Amino acid sequence: MSLFKEFSKGILKENPNLVMLLGMCPTLAVTTMAENGLGMGLATTFVLVCSNIAIALLKKLIPAAVRLPSYIVIIAGFVTFVSLMLQAFIPSLYDSLGLFLSLITVNCIILGRAEMFASKNKVLPSIMDGLGMGLGFTMSLLIVGSVREILGAGTWFGIQLMPDFIQPMTIFILPAGGFFTLGIVIAVVGKLTKKPVKNISCSSCPSREMCAGCGAKKEDK
Amino acid sequence: MEKLFIEPSPHIKSTMSTQKVMLHVLIALFPALVAATVIFGLRALFLTVICATSCVIFEWLFRKITKREQTISDLSAVVTGVLLAFNLPANLPIYMAIIGSFVAIVVVKQMFGGIGQNFANPAITARIVLMLSFTSSMTTWVKPFWYNITGTDAVTGATPLVADELPSVMDMLLGVRGGCLGETCAIALIIGGIYLVAMKIITPVTPIAFVGTVALFSFMGGQDVVYSVLSGGLLLGAIFMATDYATTPLTWKGKLIFGIGCGLITCLIRNFGSMPEGVSYSILLMNILTPYIDKLTRPKPFGTKKEADKA
Numbered sequence: 188m189s190l191f192k193e194f195s196k197g198i199l200k201e202n203p204n205l206v207m208l209l210g211m212c213p214t215l216a217v218t219t220m221a222e223n224g225l226g227m228g229l230a231t232t233f234v235l236v237c238s239n240i241a242i243a244l245l246k247k248l249i250p251a252a253v254r255l256p257s258y259i260v261i262i263a264g265f266v267t268f269v270s271l272m273l274q275a276f277i278p279s280l281y282d283s284l285g286l287f288l289s290l291i292t293v294n295c296i297i298l299g300r301a302e303m304f305a306s307k308n309k310v311l312p313s314i315m316d317g318l319g320m321g322l323g324f325t326m327s328l329l330i331v332g333s334v335r336e337i338l339g340a341g342t343w344f345g346i347q348l349m350p351d352f353i354q355p356m357t358i359f360i361l362p363a364g365g366f367f368t369l370g371i372v373i374a375v376v377g378k379l380t381k382k383p384v385k386n387i388s389c390s391s392c393p394s395r396e397m398c399a400g401c402g403a404k405k406e407d408k
Numbered sequence: 409m410e411k412l413f414i415e416p417s418p419h420i421k422s423t424m425s426t427q428k429v430m431l432h433v434l435i436a437l438f439p440a441l442v443a444a445t446v447i448f449g450l451r452a453l454f455l456t457v458i459c460a461t462s463c464v465i466f467e468w469l470f471r472k473i474t475k476r477e478q479t480i481s482d483l484s485a486v487v488t489g490v491l492l493a494f495n496l497p498a499n500l501p502i503y504m505a506i507i508g509s510f511v512a513i514v515v516v517k518q519m520f521g522g523i524g525q526n527f528a529n530p531a532i533t534a535r536i537v538l539m540l541s542f543t544s545s546m547t548t549w550v551k552p553f554w555y556n557i558t559g560t561d562a563v564t565g566a567t568p569l570v571a572d573e574l575p576s577v578m579d580m581l582l583g584v585r586g587g588c589l590g591e592t593c594a595i596a597l598i599i600g601g602i603y604l605v606a607m608k609i610i611t612p613v614t615p616i617a618f619v620g621t622v623a624l625f626s627f628m629g630g631q632d633v634v635y636s637v638l639s640g641g642l643l644l645g646a647i648f649m650a651t652d653y654a655t656t657p658l659t660w661k662g663k664l665i666f667g668i669g670c671g672l673i674t675c676l677i678r679n680f681g682s683m684p685e686g687v688s689y690s691i692l693l694m695n696i697l698t699p700y701i702d703k704l705t706r707p708k709p710f711g712t713k714k715e716a717d718k719a
Binding site: 359361 | 501503504507515537540541542543545
């Protein structure tokens with residue numbers, strides 16, 4: 188049960204991309220097409236699972252003082268592997284992802300999971316965590332990519348969806364459309380996952396210690 | 409038995425309401441609409457009606473769905489729709505105009521809280537979104553009086569900013585040139601502007617600073633000053649868009665900075681950018697700077713000392 192929980196938390200509740208807002212750079216840059224989003228997401232998932240395994244195994248060997256450089260070296264190793272494999276077998280995807288494939292190394296999600304989860308947990312939970320987080324990331328990239336491709340180019344995975352007489356809105360392919368789509372998706376996910384705050388009062392205010400005499404506090408009593 | 413009422417200020421209230429302001433703006437836009445209908449035919453009037461209607465419907469729907477107070481009676485959506493239509497070429501497909509209305513009302517205006525809360529001018533932003541999305545349709549202008557010309561060769565013409573042959577100054581003043589439907593007739597726009605200033609709806613600071621800066625820079629750059637001022641959407645933007653209440657500075661100093669900034673950006677885009685026209689971008693960029701301009705030009709409270717300002 189708890190293993191499944193580690194897996195499922197990354198999909199929606201703690202989605203690394205849409206709830207924790209990590210890894211924004213590839214999300215905005217490569218999602219002009221659904222295919223690129225899916226490819227990027229799967230490549231990241233692979234690296235995330237592998238690095239989580241490696242770090243969960245090596246966590247006792249790595250001295251705390253140099254853990255971040257060690258994690259980066261491990262992650263970079265797997266990224267190089269993925270990058271070479273894609274170049275060999277799916278060169279079209281390799282070309283369209285370009286520089287962002289190498290930049291998986293510095294993706295905050297991977298380093299974040301290594302630091303927050305894999306370095307404190309055993310191998311099996313780390314695998315589930317990596318899979319869940321990776322799938323959550325892939326899903327988010329796929330959704331953003333699909334919206335942008337359908338609205339911006341009239342196609343989905345290269346299949347023509349819109350009739351010819353309707354011109355697609357090119358702005359969705361442009362960076363502005365990327366920010367807009369991502370913002371809307373984050374808002375929808377926020378609406379789905381977070382319960383609305385019922386009682387807005389000083390007791391839930393993070394800075395209540397600092398403001399001694401604000402007006403709301405009196406009403407609270 | 410009489411009671412003594414104690415009321416908080418303000419004690420003196422103006423009779424001016426949002427609805428009245430918007431009505432005055434609509435009256436000021438009317439000459440340009442008539443000119444557009446004469447120059448570009450009934451299609452221009454039809455497009456304007458479509459934009460205004462869809463803006464009102466989108467506003468009504470959004471307020472209805474989000475369960476907020478209805479604001480369509482303040483006429484601001486109608487003004488947005490008419491201004492948006494004025495920024496479109498007369499033969500733009502209807503669905504594109506409706507997408508534009510959606511962007512203007514739902515994305516730019518209502519998502520930020522409705523009237524008075526939007527940080528950017530809805531009509532300008534919608535125009536830019538349409539421009540980036542449907543570049544070819546947005547830059548295909550019909551020639552003036554195209555509905556009298558038979559044959560298809562006379563349908564499209566370029567805006568004077570990119571055309572080889574310039575129309576005469578008289579044609580430019582009357583608006584007999586290619587362009588977006590509301591921007592061509594300079595005289596109608598100026599009449600509208602004078603009406604707004606006379607009715608004290610707008611102060612003339614921003615339009616004068618905007619147009620003046622463009623004139624000055626085209627004079628210094630050795631271009632024809634009259635053409636630079638009359639061409640493109642400069643007058644429409646300076647008179648009706650750069651004077652929007654919600655998205656421009658409050659003080660006259662701020663308005664001056666806003667106008668000069670708009671003029672500078674317009675000249676930079678026209679002369680050095682890859683696009684022929686920069687009025688809409690300049691207004692949008694200055695809209696974003698408006699809160700900072702307001703902060704810098706905040707008037708000092710009467711009677712305070714300089715030291716007190718820092719605290």
